Amino acid sequence: MPVRTGGEAREATWTDWMRSAMGGDQAAYRRLLEALTPVVRAAASRGFARAGLGTSDVEDVVQETLLAIHLKRHTWDMSQPLMPWVVTIARNKLIDQLRRRGRRTDLPVDDFAEILPAPAERDPTESGDVDRLLGQLGDRQRDIVRSITVEDRSIAETARRLEMTEGAVRVALHRGLKALAALYRREP
Amino acid sequence: MRTDDFLGALIADGEVRPAPLGQGFVLALLGGTAATAALFFATIGPRPDIASAAQTLRFLLKFVECAALAAAAFVLVARLVRPGAAAGFGAAALIGVAALLAGAVVTELLVVPSADWGRRLVGTNWYHCLALIPILSIAPFAALMIAARHGAPTRPHLTGAVVGLVSAGIGAFFYAANCTDDSPLFVATWYTLATALVAGLGAAVGGRVLRW
Known part of the structure; x- marks a missing residue:
């Protein structure tokens, strides 16, 4: 039975924010990017853990992913939900980063399915x-x-x-x- | 740099609205096709007996196949440049184009005596076909590759190959008006080989220029 879970409602909200952002609403864009950051961070942390890497460089993947989301936002089809698009970009950037570190890149899709609270950011002086x-x-x-x-x-x-x-x-x-x-x- | 600080730059830059993706592709398609048409009419042009050729099914079928290839591949490439979009209809349509060509080949084998198969397959101008289809594909190839760079293809080699298929479809559409070999046996062999050359080039170029 299809039930609209909290996660789905939240994703629908994010889709709305991105639509507003594409229409020039900077406040909505800020809210969206701030909401996506911990999601991307959690997925990247899991990817790094799975590849047997420490989490010290996870923030680099987060920042590269957010940059890609920003620069390629016109490739999102506004009639579609936002998250499948975000997840594809995040997975792509994670794979690129793992490849640069010479790690295996066969990441399962469900790495991104669940959104967990993200660990703290690295020391900002680093x-x-x-x-x-x-x-x-x-x-x-x-x-x-x-x-x-x-x-x-x-x-x-x-x-x-x-x-x-x-x-x-x-x-x-x-x-x-x-x-x-x-x-x-x-x-x- | 802290990610929160980094977001400041993205949000500040968010005011500038990027050009829509579809628009660039349509412009590339129209511009590339117009350039190929200009090149075609300025150089080889249509065959002299085009009026009588246009009465024959075999001649007309070449245009149907080339146009269908370009259209199906265009639909597919428009999906490949959007992360997370299903390939869906475009991929199915490409299989349909291949099936149409296979059906034409089988029909030709049934209606033409086997003694004639070899002559029809080799034709008279296969080297023209292999050289001219790629040359007539150059303009749409370049234009579509630039349009694809504005997208975000997660599979750069495949996307480049499909850009090659669209371009070869356009190039072959014009070349077909000049080519005097109309047998599906010829088309399935030489047009396909020329198309594969352009698609292979597209994969190689795409792997280099379509990363983001």
């Missing part, structure tokens, strides 16, 4: 892939990404501080994120 790859971006792109992330400034503030137009900051931020995704891909 630097991960993003920090290292940011170092390979151009100075301007790196300054802008750092300003908006680590320093938590808005696009307007960043533009003032770097004496750029807001439009130029937006373009550089977008290019910076795309470049970051390309750098992940180029990792051995």
Whole structure:
């Protein structure tokens, strides 16, 4: 008998948030990405555990996955539920990361079926892939990404501080994120 | 960097709306086909006896098969670039195209005396076929590969191969108007071989350029 479980209702909410986000609702986009983060983290932790790896680099998979979800969000068919799309991207990124570490990549699908509370994030002083790859971006792109992330400034503030137009900051931020995704891909 | 901080960059960038995926594919299909049509009419053009050829079933069947191949593969590639989308109808339609060709071959074998099979299979222009179909496929191949890069294919080699199938279908559709070999035996051999060449190239290129 089909019963609408708590999980299904939550997934339907996430689908709605993504629809709003695609329509330009930034608050909905923030809520969605914050909700997806622990789900992706839990799945990545299980994948790492299954491959016999410690969880110290799990946050790198989480960040690469979130970046892919962001940059490829137009590939989601808005008439479909969101989670199968998210799960496919998360599995893909996890497999890429495991491959780079030379691990087996035959992950069962049900690794993602169940969503458990995620373990704590790693020590924030420890630097991960993003920090290292940011170092390979151009100075301007790196300054802008750092300003908006680590320093938590808005696009307007960043533009003032770097004496750029807001439009130029937006373009550089977008290019910076795309470049970051390309750098992940180029990792051995 | 903390993931919460990293999200800030994604949310800030979320204001810029990416171009819809389907739109790019339709533009690539139309643009690639137009470029192939221009190349075809500027170079080899249709065969001189096209008016009388168009009265024959064998000649017309070539266009049905090529168009069906391009259409089925296009539907499939549009799914392959969306993570989690079922291949579904496109894959079934491709099998249908293969079945149509197999049916035509069997019919040809039944209606043509076996002494003629060899002559019809080898035809007169098989080397044209092997060279011209790939050449006429170049424009849609490039355009669709660029469109596919905007997507997120989880199987880059397969997606590249299917881009090759769409392009070869388009290239073969135009080449068929120039080609004087109309027997399904010829089509099933040489058109298929030319298509396989383009699909193989697509798999190789896709494996390199369709990663994300």
